[in-house]
Amino acid sequence: MGQHYLKSLFSPKSVVVFGASDRIDSVGQIVFQNMLQSGFQGGLYPINPNHSEVQGCQAYTSISQIHEPIELAVIATPPQSVPDIIEECGKQKVRAAVIITAGFGEAGETGKALERAVLENAKRYDIRLIGPNCLGVMRPDIGLNATFNKGSATPGNLAFVSQSGALCTAILDWAKSNDVGFSSVISLGSSADVDFGEIIDYLISDPKTHSILLYIEGIRNARSFMSSIRAAARIKPVILVKVGRHAAGSKAAMSHTASLVGSDDAFDAAVRRAGVVRVQSITQLFSAAKALSCGFHPTGNRLAIVTNGGGPGVMATDCAADQGLVMATLSDATIERLNQVLPPTWSHGNPVDIIGDAQADRFQNAVRACLEDPNVDGVLTILTPQAMTKPLEAANAVIELSRQYSRPLLACWMGGEQVEESRAAFNHARKPSFRTPESAVEVFSFLSAYYQNQKLLMQMPGPVSHHLEPDVDSARMIIEGVLHERRKVLNEMESKALLSAFHIPVAKTLVAHSPNEALLIAQQLGFPIAMKINSPNISHKSDAGGVMLNLANAQAVRGAYHEIIENINRNRPDAIIEGIAIQPMIVKPNGRELMVGVTNDPVFGPLITFGAGGTTVEVIGDRSVSLPPLNTFLVKELIQETRIAKMLGAFRHMPPINREALESVLLRVSEMVCELPMLMEMDINPLIVDDQGALAADARVVVEFRAPNQDRYGHMAICPYPTHLESCWQLADGTNVTIRPIRPEDASLEQDFVNNLSAESRYFRFMNSVHELSQSVLAQFTQIDYSREMALVAITERQGKEIELGVTRYAINPDGESCEFALVIADNMRGKGLGHKLMVTLMDSARSKGLKSIQGEVLNNNVSMLKLLKRLDFILEASPDDDSIQRVCKAL
Numbered sequence: 001m002g003q004h005y006l007k008s009l010f011s012p013k014s015v016v017v018f019g020a021s022d023r024i025d026s027v028g029q030i031v032f033q034n035m036l037q038s039g040f041q042g043g044l045y046p047i048n049p050n051h052s053e054v055q056g057c058q059a060y061t062s063i064s065q066i067h068e069p070i071e072l073a074v075i076a077t078p079p080q081s082v083p084d085i086i087e088e089c090g091k092q093k094v095r096a097a098v099i100i101t102a103g104f105g106e107a108g109e110t111g112k113a114l115e116r117a118v119l120e121n122a123k124r125y126d127i128r129l130i131g132p133n134c135l136g137v138m139r140p141d142i143g144l145n146a147t148f149n150k151g152s153a154t155p156g157n158l159a160f161v162s163q164s165g166a167l168c169t170a171i172l173d174w175a176k177s178n179d180v181g182f183s184s185v186i187s188l189g190s191s192a193d194v195d196f197g198e199i200i201d202y203l204i205s206d207p208k209t210h211s212i213l214l215y216i217e218g219i220r221n222a223r224s225f226m227s228s229i230r231a232a233a234r235i236k237p238v239i240l241v242k243v244g245r246h247a248a249g250s251k252a253a254m255s256h257t258a259s260l261v262g263s264d265d266a267f268d269a270a271v272r273r274a275g276v277v278r279v280q281s282i283t284q285l286f287s288a289a290k291a292l293s294c295g296f297h298p299t300g301n302r303l304a305i306v307t308n309g310g311g312p313g314v315m316a317t318d319c320a321a322d323q324g325l326v327m328a329t330l331s332d333a334t335i336e337r338l339n340q341v342l343p344p345t346w347s348h349g350n351p352v353d354i355i356g357d358a359q360a361d362r363f364q365n366a367v368r369a370c371l372e373d374p375n376v377d378g379v380l381t382i383l384t385p386q387a388m389t390k391p392l393e394a395a396n397a398v399i400e401l402s403r404q405y406s407r408p409l410l411a412c413w414m415g416g417e418q419v420e421e422s423r424a425a426f427n428h429a430r431k432p433s434f435r436t437p438e439s440a441v442e443v444f445s446f447l448s449a450y451y452q453n454q455k456l457l458m459q460m461p462g463p464v465s466h467h468l469e470p471d472v473d474s475a476r477m478i479i480e481g482v483l484h485e486r487r488k489v490l491n492e493m494e495s496k497a498l499l500s501a502f503h504i505p506v507a508k509t510l511v512a513h514s515p516n517e518a519l520l521i522a523q524q525l526g527f528p529i530a531m532k533i534n535s536p537n538i539s540h541k542s543d544a545g546g547v548m549l550n551l552a553n554a555q556a557v558r559g560a561y562h563e564i565i566e567n568i569n570r571n572r573p574d575a576i577i578e579g580i581a582i583q584p585m586i587v588k589p590n591g592r593e594l595m596v597g598v599t600n601d602p603v604f605g606p607l608i609t610f611g612a613g614g615t616t617v618e619v620i621g622d623r624s625v626s627l628p629p630l631n632t633f634l635v636k637e638l639i640q641e642t643r644i645a646k647m648l649g650a651f652r653h654m655p656p657i658n659r660e661a662l663e664s665v666l667l668r669v670s671e672m673v674c675e676l677p678m679l680m681e682m683d684i685n686p687l688i689v690d691d692q693g694a695l696a697a698d699a700r701v702v703v704e705f706r707a708p709n710q711d712r713y714g715h716m717a718i719c720p721y722p723t724h725l726e727s728c729w730q731l732a733d734g735t736n737v738t739i740r741p742i743r744p745e746d747a748s749l750e751q752d753f754v755n756n757l758s759a760e761s762r763y764f765r766f767m768n769s770v771h772e773l774s775q776s777v778l779a780q781f782t783q784i785d786y787s788r789e790m791a792l793v794a795i796t797e798r799q800g801k802e803i804e805l806g807v808t809r810y811a812i813n814p815d816g817e818s819c820e821f822a823l824v825i826a827d828n829m830r831g832k833g834l835g836h837k838l839m840v841t842l843m844d845s846a847r848s849k850g851l852k853s854i855q856g857e858v859l860n861n862n863v864s865m866l867k868l869l870k871r872l873d874f875i876l877e878a879s880p881d882d883d884s885i886q887r888v889c890k891a892l
Contacts, residue, residue, distance in 0.1 A: 005814050006128060006194070006202045009096035010139055012072035013042045015146065016063055018085050019076035020046030020054045025812040027100060028076040029055075030148040031136065035074075038152050039143035043068055045752075052176040072096050074136065074146045082132070083117035090125025097122070098146050099131035104131060105190050116475035117190055122193060134189025134456035135165030140182055140206055143380045147187070152374070155773075156181020157210035158289055159203045161196065162309045163188050163217045171282060179427060180286060183208035183639060197224030198814070199267075206329045214240035215282075219267070222604045222717040226274060230718075233275035233457055234779040235290040237450065239280055241285050242267055266601035269625045270717060271403060275457025277450045287439065288446040291432045298451035299355050301330035302379035303444055304370040305351035307382035308358040308389065312414060313351030316437035323445040327351075334373040341365040356386045360393035367398060378408035378447065385418035395422035399429045408447050412440040458744050459782070463674035463713065463720040468503055470668070475501040479678050479703045488680075488702055489536035492581045495699040499684070502668045506696045507586055515561040519554050528585040530550045532698070533568055536740045539577040539683075539700060542615050544571045547755050550585055586688055586697055590654045593686035595623075596660070596669055600680050604717045606673045610666060612644040612666045613686035629720040630670035635663045648689075661694040662687075674769050677715040678883040680704045682840065710850045711787070719787035724843055729831050735796055737805065739841055742791040744783045746804075751778060753804040758827050764862045765824040781809075788812045790845050794834055805829050808838040810846055810854060818853040819846055823865070835868050843872075847892045855889040 019028035028289055032055055046054040049061040060066055065075070066816040073089045076083055089097060090826050104115040110706050115132070122129050130137060136147030140155040149169050158180065165187045172185065183206065186199055196214065203209045212232055219225050232238050242264075271278050273472050277292075279285050303325050307313040318710060320327060330338075338352065342362065345354035352370065370379045377472060381398055385391055390416075391413055402409045411426060412435040413419040426433035464470065478498050482490055490498065496506040508525065511534050512518035522529045533546030541547045545567025548560040558615050561580060568575055595613035600606050604627065611623030624641035626634060639645050639662065651655045665687060672679060681702035688695050708714065713719050727742040740751070754762065754773050773781065784791055793810035795802050805826050810819040821842060825835045846854055856881065858865050866876065869888050879885040 002203055004205065006096065006198065008094075009098075009130065009137065009194075010144075010202060010206070012096070012144070014045070014068060014070050015040065015042060015072045015074060015144070016045045016047055016066065016070045017074045017076070017146075018047045018063075018081075020048055020059065022051070022054055024707040027148045031074060031100065031146060034145040034147060034149070034152065038140075038145035040145070041143060043070075055255075063088050063094070066092075066786065070094050072098070072146070074098045074100065076100045076148070079107075079111065079114050079132075079440060083114060083121055086118055086125070086127060086129075089099075090121060090127055094125075094127060096128050097130070098134070098136050099129055099189075100134060100136055100148060101131070101826075102133040103394050104132045105192065106715070107606050107888070114202070115496060119192060129193035129197075130186065131189040132192060133165075135168045135187035138185040138271065139186070140185075142643075147185070148636060151176070153185055154179075154181040156183060157208060157293070158182050158213055158286075159184040159186070159209040159211070160208070160213045160215075161186045161188065161199050161203075162215035164215055165189065167215055174282075178286070190221060195220055195224065197221060197425065200228035200232050200238075204228075204235060209236065211239065211293055213236045213285055213289055214238065215285075216240055216242040219603050222270070223714075223719075223787055226270060226604075227788050229271070229274045229276055230457060231780070231783075231785055233454070234783045235776045237289065238274070238276040239285055239288045239292070239446075240271065240276060241280065241282060242271075242278065263601060263603070265625045265829075266604045266607055266627075269607060269627050270604050272449075272453050273456050273459075273627050273718060275450075275454045277446045277453065279446055282504035283439075284442060284446065287432060287434070287443045288450075290430070291408065291410065291443050294402070294431060296378075296408040296447065298377065298408055298447040299300075300451060301445070302326045302375060302377040303328065304328045304367045304373070304376045304379045304439070305382065306354060306379060307351055307384075308354055308356055308363075308381065308386065308412075309384040310351075310353050312382045312412070312437050313347075313353055316382060316412075316441050317351060319438045319441040320444075323441060325441070325445055325448060328370075328376040330370070330375070330543075331373050331375050334369050334375075335620040337369045338366060341369070341748060356384075357387075357388045358394075360390060360397040363394045364397040364401065367401055367409065369453065371401065371407050371409065376407070378410070378444050380412060380437070380444060382412045382414065382437055382440075383419070383422075385413075385415045385798060389418075391419045391422040392413075392425060395425045395433075399425065402429075402431050408444060410434065410440045410444055412437050422631065442870045456637065457635065459631055459634050460721045460743055460783075461629040461634065461670070462723040463629055464671050464723065468670055470502040470675065472501070475672070475676060479676065481537045482703060483678070483705050487536055488704060490701040490703065491536055491578050492532065492534050492698070492700075495682075495701045496696070498672075498701055499668075499696055499699055502672050504665055504668045504684070504696055505694060506699070507583045509583040510579050511581050512561070513579040515558045516584060518561045518580060522551070522554070522557045525582065525584045529557065530583055530585050531557070531564060531566055532581045532583075533570075533575075534578045534581045535568070535575045536578070538568070538572055541698075544568055544575075547767055577689075583697075586695060588688050588690045588692075588695075590657075591688040591690040592644070592657060594644065594689055595683060595685040596665060596687050597623075597684070598669060598673055598679060598682040605715050606679070608638070608666065608669055608673060610638050611642050617685065625717055628670045628673040628716060629718065630667060632667070635666045635670075635847040637793055638666065639663075654693040657689045658691055658693050662689050665694050665696075671892060674716065674720055677706050677709065678703045710848075713787075719785065722786050722790075725790075725792070725841075727841070729837060731834070733832075737834070738795045739792055739838065740795065741786060742782055742784060742807070742809075743794050746793065747778050749783045749802060749804045750782055750807070753807065753826065756826065757824065759826060761827055764859055764865065767820065767857075768860065784809075790842065790849075792838060792842055792845070794838060806834050806838055808842045810842060810851075812849070812851065817851060818855060819851050821854050821856045830864065835865075836871070839868065839872055843890075843892060851892055853889060853891050858886045858888055860884055860886060 020032035021028035046059045048059045105112045140153045167185045413422045510521045531548045593613040597609040609623045622643045626638045683700045684696045729737045789811040793807045794805040808823040810821045874888045874890040879887045
């Protein structure tokens with residue numbers, strides 16, 4: 001594989017600065033001065049047609065005068081000049097540009113036209129752009145400071161990517177005084193071309209970057225963003241701040257669900273599924289990064305507190321409760337151990353108050369005991385400077401312990417002058433310390449969230465979760481029929497038919513168009529019955545007077561029919577009345593009224609919600625939100641996040657509900673979302689669940705036409721596990737082989753497979769001497785994003801154990817039209833047709849994605865692979881960069 005296509009942006013060997021100037025405090029002056037002062041070792045060329053020299057360097061009137069190859073252009077000239085500059089750069093084969101200039105898409109129609117011209121020229125010459133309207137880019141370790149920030153950054157291992165240039169300058173100033181260093185600082189500006197997704201993709205493989213920090217104002221491409229942060233979070237911590245948490249929703253909602261779920265709910269659900277940590281402030285951003293970079297391995301939310309002051313311990317406990325953390329229950333063995341090392345007056349519980357006269361040894365003994373308790377996931381130790389306290393000795397004891405244990409150990413040394421030395425010691429040791437208990441507890445909550453979100457990241461649900469297949473064709477026909485009639489809202493009968501197609505139990509419902517028909521239906525169904533208006537225009541039937549319950553006889557039914565019609569004519573004279581829906585009264589004395597919903601976020605697509613149901617859902621506001629697809633693990637998580645979850649177990653005189661029935665409904669709704677892209681909004685309210693099962697008493701569905709997409713799940717932010725690519729095959733010797741997409745749980749299978757390859761096979765595959773896959777590479781190989789890459793494994797079973805026989809994979813290139821492939825077969829499987837079968841299957845998969853070509857690199861001495869590729873009609877040619885390699889390519 002060649003170098004990353006953004007390498008010329010992040011590691012250029014030569015830089016040209018358009019608009020470089022001597023005019024004090026102009027953007028061009030500061031940018032060029034920064035490049036000179038930051039120690040950039042490559043070629044540096046100022047472009048200024050009005051001067052022969054800029055800041056002591058020879059200036060050029062145009063880039064064509066420079067007779068060296070240029071890799072990066074930095075542009076700080078008026079916006080009208082930028083399209084032509086990009087054209088000039090293209091002719092000189094420049095591959096990346098940072099446009100600091102403002103005055104484009106944010107500046108009205110003229111600016112938008114300029115931006116279009118810039119993008120057209122860039123695309124024609126294959127130039128990738130950062131900006132416009134950005135601070136610029138820094139790579140401190142190579143002396144690249146292509147920004148107009150006054151000053152540089154210290155080299156470090158944090159990458160900071162921000163949509164706000166102003167915030168970048170403030171953070172760079174703060175970082176200097178707080179000993180925080182950066183591998184990269186990237187200001188995206190308007191993100192007209194390169195956005196978060198591609199930047200994060202580069203940082204994943206950047207060895208200088210250990211953690212990725214993001215400041216986000218909005219997301220343009222949800223699939224690219226989700227794909228990249230999910231890939232990154234599998235390898236290194238990703239921590240982000242997103243502003244605009246309380247922005248009011250702008251769309252008119254046609255369902256309860258849509259009015260309950262805002263855009264920030266969608267973003268929150270997305271980042272949880274991505275395995276990243278979301279914080280609320282810049283201080284928290286760096287505190288969480290520092291804690292995660294210490295090598296801690298968070299395993300849960302049970303916190304133990306060790307303190308030499310009762311008050312701070314109580315403050316920390318209150319904050320832990322506010323954050324939803326659990327105060328750890330110390331084991332009997334730990335209590336006994338603490339009794340041996342603490343004075344009799346210690347608190348005998350958590351918080352562990354070791355009394356005001358505690359010296360370093362008491363801190364050390366108490367903290368060690370808590371770290372070794374299996375009921376504890378992390379420890380916060382708090383020191384207040386008292387007359388007999390020796391803060392620095394205690395700090396050194398805690399620092400030493402933090403090096404011995406992987407569980408989170410946070411320190412809060414309260415006070416000022418007396419603890420300054422201790423804070424310096426913590427900083428020097430790169431261990432997190434805090435001034436207040438609240439800030440320390442907050443960071444532990446982020447560590448706990450990171451652990452939980454990493455578990456969510458590992459989930460790879462398929463689109464269909466049941467053995468009983470849904471009737472997708474019938475469901476699509478119902479929706480197409482509604483859209484053909486130029487309607488968007490399904491009536492009650494259509495809504496329930498849609499649910500039935502996915503095997504969601506619904507209350508039997510019939511529609512009456514006259515009082516007499518209502519009487520006949522009521523007698524057929526049996527009293528008591530419920531009657532509801534059947535209208536595509538009315539979401540909240542009760543509010544419009546369109547619901548009558550517990551009707552026990554014919555007279556009541558006739559009266560109710562007339563009353564409902566009169567209520568609707570009076571309250572909603574504009575509504576279309578399509579009759580009155582009649583169903584038996586659902587008598588479930590142990591039933592809980594719940595709501596399951598679907599809404600569509602303009603950025604992240606479909607969301608599934610769960611919470612308390614009934615007529616007061618907006619008032620109660622009890623709901624949790626998740627991105628589909630769901631599996632049982634994710635469904636349990638979704639349920640548990642609500643307040644109503646506590647009422648689903650045994651409650652007063654009621655037995656616990658049938659959890660499997662509820663989980664089944666949520667899984668079925670996930671299937672609906674995956675398979676029905678035209679499903680925009682849905683309420684199942686109420687969903688009545690008791691110990692016997694679940695029943696959808698009412699449903700409302702909103703649909704919208706969507707043009708067919710070649711990507712079956714292109715409407716979703718997270719691509720489901722592609723079960724449709726699973727197939728069975730048989731070798732000539734009768735060995736049964738399953739070919740399927742790789743899964744995260746295949747890590748040990750993949751490791752064993754690589755370990756069992758011959759040294760030659762490993763060399764042919766990786767083009768270097770690989771003995772064993774590292775954990776990060778293993779994660780990259782098995783925890784893939786199916787929307788942008790595919791790995792197919794060939795599996796057989798021997799003595800009840802799965803054995804991997806071969807694997808092939810492709811990764812889509814940045815052009816979105818081609819992909820790079822790899823293939824490796826177990827040594828004892830060569831010559832049996834498995835390689836040919838895997839390659840044909842992989843190419844079929846790539847073709848179905850709309851890819852136009854597949855390409856790769858093969859060593860000249862890998863004769864068997866080259867023979868296979870010739871039989872598959874690949875074109876082979878010598879690599880221009882390495883004469884030991886053949887470049888191979890085939891049109892799909």
